[in-house]
Amino acid sequence: MSPKQCPTADYKLMPSLEQVERALRLRRSIRRFKETGPEKKVVERLIGLAGYAPSGHNLQSIRWQVFANRAELDRLVGMVCDWIGKMLEENPDSPQAPLFRKIVKAWSEEMDLVLHRAPVLVLTHSRIRTGTEATDAAIALAYLDFASLSFGLGCCWAGLFKMGVESWEPLRQFLNLPHGHQLHGAMMVGYPKYEFKRVPLRNYPEVKWR
Numbered sequence: 340m341s342p343k344q345c346p347t348a349d350y351k352l353m354p355s356l357e358q359v360e361r362a363l364r365l366r367r368s369i370r371r372f373k374e375t376g377p378e379k380k381v382v383e384r385l386i387g388l389a390g391y392a393p394s395g396h397n398l399q400s401i402r403w404q405v406f407a408n409r410a411e412l413d414r415l416v417g418m419v420c421d422w423i424g425k426m427l428e429e430n431p432d433s434p435q436a437p438l439f440r441k442i443v444k445a446w447s448e449e450m451d452l453v454l455h456r457a458p459v460l461v462l463t464h465s466r467i468r469t470g471t472e473a474t475d476a477a478i479a480l481a482y483l484d485f486a487s488l489s490f491g492l493g494c495c496w497a498g499l500f501k502m503g504v505e506s507w508e509p510l511r512q513f514l515n516l517p518h519g520h521q522l523h524g525a526m527m528v529g530y531p532k533y534e535f536k537r538v539p540l541r542n543y544p545e546v547k548w549r
């Protein structure tokens with residue numbers, strides 16, 4: 340690309356440390372969403388912002404799939420619950436069994452503990468070429484999560500859904516990712532129904548200086 344195509348880097352526009360810290364601490368997992376989700380153009384903008392994430396060799400190979408249709412989202416949850424039901428049959432005493440039973444029972448009562456009735460689910464996927472793709476995708480989703488705050492949106496990582504995709508063929512077939520592509524991550528997105536009143540404390544991580 341030619342320098343003329345690229346906007347000037349204006350470091351004066353950087354948010355202050357206080358702003359960054361406040362925003363980082365305000366980011367929380369959202370599990371209660373308003374029914375109406377973000378418009379398509381907002382999700383597209385978010386995905387565009389996530390595209391500023393670094394990627395191995397700058398390959399920018401992460402691709403996205405967006406579910407924004409209630410019937411399809413419910414179908415995904417139903418399939419995750421089918422997978423969980425099968426696991427419970429095969430391994431009723433596993434350490435996760437109590438949680439899994441709760442999830443399946445909730446779904447039978449139309450309560451969604453898998454995708455929390457998020458109005459939008461974004462998925463990242465790609466072919467594996469260099470081995471950095473899963474990391475690239477995680478960074479991109481973390482950017483999207485953080486950027487969503489500026490739209491009044493909130494996110495929640497859909498780790499359980501990802502496990503379902505990895506283990507349950509019908510779900511993989513339903514996603515219909517391009518041949519050779521692997522799902523890297525999934526994120527629920529929507530407008531939070533409630534506001535948190537406090538920010539929780541975090542443990543300072545263990546660090547070894549050498």
Ligand SMILES: Cc1cc2nc3c(=O)[nH]c(=O)nc-3n(C[C@H](O)[C@H](O)[C@H](O)COP(=O)(O)O)c2cc1C
Pocket residue numbers: 366367368369370453495496497498499500
């Ligand atoms: C890789 C990953 C997978 C996750 N999967 C789920 C999930 O399937 N369902 C869920 O409700 N939360 C999920 N979470 C959210 C975590 O529970 C949450 O980030 C953690 O409890 C800290 O809370 P906070 O995000 O509100 O700060 C996941 C988080 C990560 C990073």
